[in-house]
Amino acid sequence: MKILSINFLSCAIKACKSSSDSFPLHAKDAELVQDEIELNPDMIINVLPRLDWAALRTTSSELGFPQLPEQPPTPFELKADETLLKDLHHLLLETQISEGKLVCGNCGHEYAIKEGIANFLLPSHLV
Amino acid sequence: MHFLIRFAQVHETFRLAEIEALAIVQGVDLKVLNYSLDSPFCIVQLPSVDAAKRLIQRSILAQSIHELWGTGKTLDEVHEAVKQETPHLWAQYKMSSFKFAVEPYRGTRSSTKRVELINSFRFLGFDGPIKMSNPDETFSIFEQWPHNSVPLGIPDPTEIHLGRYLASSSRDLILKLDLKKRGYISTTSMDSELALVTANIALAAPGKLFYDPFVGTGSFPVACAQFGALAWGSDIDGRSMRGEGGKKSLQGNFEQYGLGACLGDVFSADLTHTPMRKRRWWDGIVSDPPYGVREGLRVLGCKDPEKTPWLIEAGRTKGNDPDYVPPKKPYSFLAMLDDILVFASETLVDDGRLSFWTPTANDEDLEIPVPTHPCLEIVAICIQPFNKWSRRLITYRRIPDARVSPSALEEYATRKTLETNGTTADELNPFRRGYFKKFKAEE
Numbered sequence: 370m371k372i373l374s375i376n377f378l379s380c381a382i383k384a385c386k387s388s389s390d391s392f393p394l395h396a397k398d399a400e401l402v403q404d405e406i407e408l409n410p411d412m413i414i415n416v417l418p419r420l421d422w423a424a425l426r427t428t429s430s431e432l433g434f435p436q437l438p439e440q441p442p443t444p445f446e447l448k449a450d451e452t453l454l455k456d457l458h459h460l461l462l463e464t465q466i467s468e469g470k471l472v473c474g475n476c477g478h479e480y481a482i483k484e485g486i487a488n489f490l491l492p493s494h495l496v
Numbered sequence: 497m498h499f500l501i502r503f504a505q506v507h508e509t510f511r512l513a514e515i516e517a518l519a520i521v522q523g524v525d526l527k528v529l530n531y532s533l534d535s536p537f538c539i540v541q542l543p544s545v546d547a548a549k550r551l552i553q554r555s556i557l558a559q560s561i562h563e564l565w566g567t568g569k570t571l572d573e574v575h576e577a578v579k580q581e582t583p584h585l586w587a588q589y590k591m592s593s594f595k596f597a598v599e600p601y602r603g604t605r606s607s608t609k610r611v612e613l614i615n616s617f618r619f620l621g622f623d624g625p626i627k628m629s630n631p632d633e634t635f636s637i638f639e640q641w642p643h644n645s646v647p648l649g650i651p652d653p654t655e656i657h658l659g660r661y662l663a664s665s666s667r668d669l670i671l672k673l674d675l676k677k678r679g680y681i682s683t684t685s686m687d688s689e690l691a692l693v694t695a696n697i698a699l700a701a702p703g704k705l706f707y708d709p710f711v712g713t714g715s716f717p718v719a720c721a722q723f724g725a726l727a728w729g730s731d732i733d734g735r736s737m738r739g740e741g742g743k744k745s746l747q748g749n750f751e752q753y754g755l756g757a758c759l760g761d762v763f764s765a766d767l768t769h770t771p772m773r774k775r776r777w778w779d780g781i782v783s784d785p786p787y788g789v790r791e792g793l794r795v796l797g798c799k800d801p802e803k804t805p806w807l808i809e810a811g812r813t814k815g816n817d818p819d820y821v822p823p824k825k826p827y828s829f830l831a832m833l834d835d836i837l838v839f840a841s842e843t844l845v846d847d848g849r850l851s852f853w854t855p856t857a858n859d860e861d862l863e864i865p866v867p868t869h870p871c872l873e874i875v876a877i878c879i880q881p882f883n884k885w886s887r888r889l890i891t892y893r894r895i896p897d898a899r900v901s902p903s904a905l906e907e908y909a910t911r912k913t914l915e916t917n918g919t920t921a922d923e924l925n926p927f928r929r930g931y932f933k934k935f936k937a938e939e
Contacts, residue, residue, distance in 0.1 A: 492811025
């Protein structure tokens with residue numbers, strides 16, 4: 370599961386959706402793998418305004434990446450700054466959680482990630 | 497400038513929707529001047545030769561595009577038109593190597609007649625060498641004949657065009673992504689041609705984010721990735737995505753085509769309990785949801801919780817086991833269509849597109865209505881007919897909030913929630929019910 374995906378996923382339990390603690394999900398026992406993917410600056414620039422930057426900062430520091438700046442760069446700044454572009458590309462698209470868990474900060478439910486595929490299906494008492 | 501698009505004579509109702517979508521993707525100002533479902537020849541107006549090449553480059557249902565030199569009901573009329581409209585172009589090709597081709601649609605021409613037709617354009621005065629392979633320029637004589645003209649012995653076509661070849665489409669991608677050569681497929685994988693057309697109609701393009709909530713073996717994400725989009729998918733059945741692993745998995749399909757870089761993520765999830773946040777995230781949502789005939793239409797939950805309390809208990813105690821499979825229950829087909837539209841209205845960016853397939857009976861009384869949502873404007877309804885039923889590709893555009901009618905939105909919010917009488921698959925799904933009764937009207 371890519372770090373980018375974590376930015377648009379919260380707890381699947383309906384009662385948790387209204388709680389701010391259900392997002393972002395917190396990675397636990399995460400094994401990270403790195404893929405090499407060709408940089409597509411337009412992709413990153415296109416994604417930037419859709420990101421929840423505060424949540425991305427949380428996820429990235431939880432996974433031990435260097436601290437991201439407090440404010441997201443503007444598309445203009447991003448275009449001009451190749452290092453930042455590469456760093457974001459590396460964090461969002463090249464880094465994947467291959468094994469581990471995503472934990473809801475509200476209800477504590479754990480979603481397992483196996484071979485990079487997360488499982489968000491819920492047992493009957495939670496639907 | 498006028499151009500002739502030479503379409504393939506298949507999936508006729510999809511052709512204009514595709515070419516109009518590609519005009520948007522390429523930012524080309526397209527005006528369709530003459531189009532009919534009955535003919536592979538379509539006359540369009542475009543600003544330049546370059547625009548024409550860009551328009552056609554990604555098309556699946558077009559074969560090629562040609563600069564139109566003349567059109568007429570008879571050969572004489574075509575000659576007249578060419579002499580009137582194009583003399584300024586002739587000098588340019590005077591010394592080029594060239595060939596002429598005759599393309600009768602629904603008719604035939606003997607080889608003597610073909611040579612005669614070609615020679616009738618002698619007045620163009622081309623002095624370059626004739627080359628049958630790789631000439632600099634190819635001129636084609638397109639003929640539209642009436643239906644059944646060969647057995648009826650009709651002597652002449654109804655319309656003739658002369659065009660100069662400019663560029664070919666991406667029809668060869670159909671073979672590249674052919675299911676017969678794909679490493680991992682299942683019973684409901686979408687054939688490559690229609691998956692690619694769907695990706696085109698949904699405006700897949702480099703830098704865009706696409707999602708398929710019923711991903712299965714990944715036919716649609718693969719097609720979107722082929723056009724450069726980054727594609728996500730989810731499915732209620734994790735096995736469909738994992739497959740046997742390696743080459744026989746959804747990811748294996750992406751790698752087979754060298755598209756690994758365009759695979760976002762896949763995950764197990766149920767659309768009625770999606771982990772996705774309500775955020776305007778997707779440029780496009782493309783999907784072929786389950787019809788409940790070949791594959792079950794199910795969501796999370798217990799069909800009869802009172803009769804099977806142990807299933808719920810098992811969820812409490814074993815819910816975190818790695819091998820735990822949560823119970824699922826049949827779901828209403830119409831409610832699912834409704835859920836897809838609500839989900840799309842919440843997660844598509846402005847002008848983002850939702851393109852999904854639904855089945856319907858051909859009999860008017862049993863037809864499944866096209867679902868609507870105040871935030872989604874219908875762009876195109878394309879139909880693939882079978883014997884007693886059809887499937888439709890319905891495409892919507894997410895209109896900006898400022899243009900959504902508040903009264904329509906209010907009305908939608910208070911709409912009657914779909915009645916989900918019954919619990920069995922047949923009760924919940926009018927299409928399935930009709931399908932297994934061979935679409936005979938219910939008594």
